[in-house]
Amino acid sequence: xxxxxxxxxxxxxxxxxxxxAEEGAIAKQLRHWRDRECKDGFGHALWKQMAEMGFTGxxxxxxxxxLGMGHVEAGIVLExxxxxxxxxPFLTSSVIAASALGQASDDLRGRYLPGLIAGDSxxxxxxxxxxxxxxxxxxxxxxxxxxxxxxxxxxDFVVQGASADMIVVAARxxxxxxxxxxxxxxxxxxxxxxxxxxxxxxxxxxxxxHLTLDGVELDGDAVIGEVDGGREVLSRMIDAGRVGAxxxxxGVARGAMAMTVDYLKQRKQFGKLIGEFQALQHRAAHLxxxxxxxxAVTIKAQQLLDAGAQNASLMASVxxxxxxxxxxxxxxxxxxxxxGIGMTDEYDIGLYMKRDRALAxxxxxxxxxxxxxxxxxxx
Amino acid sequence: xxxxxxxxxxTRAWLEANCPAEMREPAQGEDDAYWGxxxxxxxxxxxxxxxxxxxxxxxTVPAWPREYGGAGLSPPEAKILRxxxxxxxxxxxxxxxxxxxxxxxLLKFGTEEQKRKYLNEIARGEIRWCQGYxxxxxxxxxxSLQTFGEDKGDHWVVNGQKIWTSYADKADWIFCLVRTDKTxxxxxxxxxxxxxxxxxxxxxxxxxxxxNSPFCETFFDDVKVPKDQFVGExxxxxxxxxxxxxxxxEMISGAxxxxxxxxxxxxxxxxxxxxxxxxxxxxxxxxVDALAFSAMGEKFLDEVKVGKxxxxxxxxxxxxxxxxxxxxxELVMAAGGSAALEWDSEESRGGSAxxxxxxxxxxxxxxxxSEVMLNVIxxxxxxxxxx
Ligand SMILES: Cc1cc2nc3c(=O)[nH]c(=O)nc-3n(C[C@H](O)[C@H](O)[C@H](O)COP(=O)(O)OP(=O)(O)OC[C@H]3O[C@@H](n4cnc5c(N)ncnc54)[C@H](O)[C@@H]3O)c2cc1C
Ligand SMILES: Cc1cc2nc3c(=O)[nH]c(=O)nc-3n(C[C@H](O)[C@H](O)[C@H](O)COP(=O)(O)OP(=O)(O)OC[C@H]3O[C@@H](n4cnc5c(N)ncnc54)[C@H](O)[C@@H]3O)c2cc1C
Numbered sequence: 001x002x003x004x005x006x007x008x009x010x011x012x013x014x015x016x017x018x019x020x021a022e023e024g025a026i027a028k029q030l031r032h033w034r035d036r037e038c039k040d041g042f043g044h045a046l047w048k049q050m051a052e053m054g055f056t057g058x059x060x061x062x063x064x065x066x067l068g069m070g071h072v073e074a075g076i077v078l079e080x081x082x083x084x085x086x087x088x089p090f091l092t093s094s095v096i097a098a099s100a101l102g103q104a105s106d107d108l109r110g111r112y113l114p115g116l117i118a119g120d121s122x123x124x125x126x127x128x129x130x131x132x133x134x135x136x137x138x139x140x141x142x143x144x145x146x147x148x149x150x151x152x153x154x155x156d157f158v159v160q161g162a163s164a165d166m167i168v169v170a171a172r173x174x175x176x177x178x179x180x181x182x183x184x185x186x187x188x189x190x191x192x193x194x195x196x197x198x199x200x201x202x203x204x205x206x207x208x209x210h211l212t213l214d215g216v217e218l219d220g221d222a223v224i225g226e227v228d229g230g231r232e233v234l235s236r237m238i239d240a241g242r243v244g245a246x247x248x249x250x251g252v253a254r255g256a257m258a259m260t261v262d263y264l265k266q267r268k269q270f271g272k273l274i275g276e277f278q279a280l281q282h283r284a285a286h287l288x289x290x291x292x293x294x295x296a297v298t299i300k301a302q303q304l305l306d307a308g309a310q311n312a313s314l315m316a317s318v319x320x321x322x323x324x325x326x327x328x329x330x331x332x333x334x335x336x337x338x339x340g341i342g343m344t345d346e347y348d349i350g351l352y353m354k355r356d357r358a359l360a361x362x363x364x365x366x367x368x369x370x371x372x373x374x375x376x377x378x379x
Numbered sequence: 380x381x382x383x384x385x386x387x388x389x390t391r392a393w394l395e396a397n398c399p400a401e402m403r404e405p406a407q408g409e410d411d412a413y414w415g416x417x418x419x420x421x422x423x424x425x426x427x428x429x430x431x432x433x434x435x436x437x438x439t440v441p442a443w444p445r446e447y448g449g450a451g452l453s454p455p456e457a458k459i460l461r462x463x464x465x466x467x468x469x470x471x472x473x474x475x476x477x478x479x480x481x482x483x484x485l486l487k488f489g490t491e492e493q494k495r496k497y498l499n500e501i502a503r504g505e506i507r508w509c510q511g512y513x514x515x516x517x518x519x520x521x522x523s524l525q526t527f528g529e530d531k532g533d534h535w536v537v538n539g540q541k542i543w544t545s546y547a548d549k550a551d552w553i554f555c556l557v558r559t560d561k562t563x564x565x566x567x568x569x570x571x572x573x574x575x576x577x578x579x580x581x582x583x584x585x586x587x588x589x590x591n592s593p594f595c596e597t598f599f600d601d602v603k604v605p606k607d608q609f610v611g612e613x614x615x616x617x618x619x620x621x622x623x624x625x626x627x628x629e630m631i632s633g634a635x636x637x638x639x640x641x642x643x644x645x646x647x648x649x650x651x652x653x654x655x656x657x658x659x660x661x662x663x664x665x666x667v668d669a670l671a672f673s674a675m676g677e678k679f680l681d682e683v684k685v686g687k688x689x690x691x692x693x694x695x696x697x698x699x700x701x702x703x704x705x706x707x708x709e710l711v712m713a714a715g716g717s718a719a720l721e722w723d724s725e726e727s728r729g730g731s732a733x734x735x736x737x738x739x740x741x742x743x744x745x746x747x748x749s750e751v752m753l754n755v756i757x758x759x760x761x762x763x764x765x766x
Contacts (some may be wrong), residue, residue: 281753297675367660
C-alpha cells in the first residue's frame with residue numbers, strides 16, 4: 001500500500017479539514033469552553049455534529065452500524081482535531097474504547113456502540129495507576145463475586161473520566177502486579193456504585209480524573225474479551241490509542257508550525273521580515289523535516305495496524321516517540337519565534353504548547369516508547 | 380495469483396538461483412563494490428557472476444526501458460524487486476554515477492541517439508562516469524563556476540579546474556558543467572560529456588581523512604570537446620544540472636535503505652556485556668529516528684512515482700538522511716569501543732568501522748551541504764522571504 005492517502009481518504013481529509021476548521025476552531029471550542037470553566041472540557045453539541053458527519057463510528061464495523069474504516073481514516077480526523085486543538089472525546093471514545101469494544105460480546109457492542117455512533121455517549125479508558133504510563137503494571141483488582149466481579153483500586157489520568165458514560169477499566173483477576181497474564185478488561189458504566197471521580201483540570205484545559213473503584217460490583221457480562229486473557233485486547237487497544245495520539249500530535253505539530261512560519265513572514269525587526277534571518281530559516285527548515293518524518297511514520301503505523309501486521313506494535317511506539325519529539329520541537333520553536341507575543345494568553349501558539357504536553361504524556365512519552373523500541377529490537 | 384504475486388514468486392526464484400551467498404551480505408565500504416568501466420576488475424568470482432546475471436536480465440537498471448538496457452519494470456514491479464533483494468540482503472550489482480545521476484538526466488533531457496548510446500553503456504557497466512561540478516571557488520555557490528569552453532565552430536576548447544571529482548582517476552567519461560557564456564550567470568552554462576582520455580585532461584588524487592583517496596583535482600588544459608556532446612540546450616545546462624542534483628541528493632539520502640538501526644544494539648551487548656544505560660538510551664532514540672526516516676523514505680518514493688512529492692523534497696530527504704547516517708556511525712564507533720579504533724588489522728577488516736565513520740562525514744557535504752539543503756527547504760518549501 002502506498003504511504004499516501006488514496007482518493008477516498010483525500011476526500012475524507014478535505015471534509016474533516018473544513019469541518020474542524022469551521023466547527024472545531026480554537027475560538028469556537030477550546031477557548032469557549034475553557035473560559036467558561038466547563039466541567040467536561042468539551043462541547044457535547046460538537047460531538048453530536050461529529051456523529052452527523054459520520055466520524056464517531058469510523059472504526060466501528062459496518063455490521064454494528066459503523067463505517068468499518070481503519071486507523072488511517074481515524075488518523076485523518078485526529079490530525080484535524082490536533083491542528084485545531086479541538087477538544088472532543090474522539091480519541092478515547094471512537095478510537096480507544098471502540099477498538100476494545102470491537103473485541104467485546106454482541107451484548108456489550110449492542111449496549112454501547114449505538115450511543116457512540118449517534119454521538120450521545122462518551123467513553124473513557126482507565127489504564128494508568130500513577131503519574132507515568134506503565135501498563136505493564138496493573139494493581140487494580142477484580143475479585144470474583146457471585147456471577148460477576150468486585151473491582152477495587154485507583155486509576156489516574158482518566159481523560160474525560162467524569163463525563164464518560166462508560167469506562168473501560170483494566171484490572172487484575174489473578175497474578176501479581178507485574179504479571180502479563182491475569183489482566184481482564186471491564187466495561188464499567190458511569191452509575192456503578194463505588195465508582196468515584198476526583199476530576200481535575202489539566203494544563204491544556206482538558207478534564208481528567210483520579211478514579212477510585214471501591215468495591216464496584218459488575219455482572220459477568222461486563223467483561224470485554226476473556227477473563228485473565230485481557231492483555232492482548234489491552235495491548236491492541238493501547239496501540240490504537242498510541243497511533244491515534246500520534247496522529248493528533250502530528251496535527252498539533254503542523255498547526256503550530258504553520259502559525260509560526262506565517263508569523264516569520266509577517267513580523268519585522270531590524271528593518272526586515274524575521275523570516276529573512278538564516279538563523280530562523282534553518283531552524284524552521286529543520287522543524288519541517290522532523291514534522292514530515294513524524295507524519296510519514298504515523299501513516300505507516302496506521303497502515304500496519306489496519307493490516308494487523310506483526311510489527312504494528314513496534315511501529316506504534318516509533319510513531320508515538322517520533323511525533324512526541326517533533327511536536328515538542330514545533331511548539332517550543334513556535335513560542336520562541338513568536339517572541340514576547342508567544343508568551344501571551346491571547347495568542348494561540350501557547351495553547352499548542354499546552355496540548356502537546358498533555359498528548360505527550362498520554363499513553364507513554366517519547367522516552368517510554370524509545371525504551372520499548374529498544375526492548376522489542378532485542379537490546 | 381495476480382500478476383504482481385507471480386512476478387514476486389518469479390523474482391524470488393530468480394534471485395535464489397542467481398545471487399551468490401557472498402553477495403548477500405553488505406559490502407565493506409565503497410572499494411568493495413563493483414563500479415564497472417573500461418578497466419574494471421572484479422573482487423571475486425561471486426561478484427562477477429552476480430553482476431553478469433543482473434546485466435543480462437536488465438537488473439542493473441530495472442526500471443529503465445528495455446531499449447536502453449533496462450528490464451522495463453513497472454513501478455510496482457521495481458518495488459517488488461527492491462523488496463525481494465532487501466529480503467536476502469542482496470548487494471547492488473553495480474555502483475555507478477551513470478545509474479544514479481547521469482542516467483535520469485539523460486532520460487529526461489537526452490536525444491534519442493544519446494539515450495541509445497550512453498544509457499546502454501551505463502546499464503552494461505561498460506563506461507564509468509564521474510561528475511565535474513565543483514571548482515575550488517565554486518562549491519555551494521556552484522553557478523559561480525569558471526571553467527570555460529571557447530566556441531571553435533565544430534568544437535569547444537575547455538580550460539579550467541574542477542575539484543572533489545570523485546573517482547576522476549578511475550572514470551572513463553565525465554559529465555561536466557562548463558561556462559559557455561560569461562555574460563549570463565545561470566544561462567551561460569553548458570552540460571557537456573567527454574572522454575577523460577581526451578588530450579589535456581589530467582587528475583591528481585586527494586587523500587581523505589578516512590585514509591582513502593576516492594577523489595581528485597581535475598585539470599582541463601585546452602581539451603577539445605566535439606560540439607554535439609552536450610545535453611539539453613547550449614547555455615541551459617543549469618536546468619540539467621539541477622535535475623541531476625535532485626537525483627544525487629535522493630541517492631545520498633539513503634531514502635531506499637531500511638536497515639539503519641539494526642545491529643548496533645546487538646554489537647553493544649557483545650562488546651560490553653552489560654549495556655551502558657545512557658548509550659542504550661541514545662541508541663533507542665536513534666532507532667526511533669531511523670525507523671521513522673525509513674517510513675519517510677518509503678513515502679517519498681511512493682509519492683515521487685505518482686508526482687505527489689514537492690520538487691524540493693529531495694533536499695529534505697538528503698538533509699535528514701545524511702545527518703542520521705552520521706549519527707549512526709557515531710553510535711557504531713561508541714558501541715565498538717576500542718575495537719572500532721583499529722585502523723588496518725585483519726580483525727577490523729582494514730579498519731572498516733573507523734574508515735566508514737570518517738567517510739560518512741562527507742554525506743552532509745557532498746551533493747550540497749546540509750546548510751544549503753536547509754536554505755532550499757526554507758525558500759522553496761516554506762517560502763520564507765529573502766536570501
Ligand atoms: C515575560 C516577559 C516580560 C517582559 N518584561 C519586559 C519589561 O519589563 N520591559 C520591557 O521593556 N520589555 C519586556 N519584555 C519584552 C522583551 O524584552 C521582548 O519580548 C524581547 O526583547 C523580544 O522582542 P519581541 O517580543 O518583539 O520579539 P521579536 O523581536 O519580534 O522576535 C521574534 C523572534 O524573532 C527572533 N529574531 C528577531 N530578530 C532576529 C535577528 N536579527 N536574528 C535572528 N532572530 C531574530 C527573536 O529571537 C524571536 O525568536 C518582556 C517580555 C516577556 C516575555
Ligand atoms: C566525498 C565527497 C565527494 C564529492 N564528489 C564530488 C564529485 O564527484 N563531483 C563534484 O563536482 N563535487 C563533488 N564533491 C564536492 C561537493 O559537492 C562540495 O564539497 C559541496 O558542494 C560543498 O562545497 P565546498 O566544499 O566548496 O564548501 P563551501 O561552499 O565552501 O562551504 C563551506 C561551509 O560553508 C557553508 N555555506 C556555504 N554557503 C552557505 C550559505 N549560503 N548558507 C549557509 N552556509 C553556507 C557550507 O554549508 C559549509 O559548511 C564531493 C565532496 C565530497 C566531500
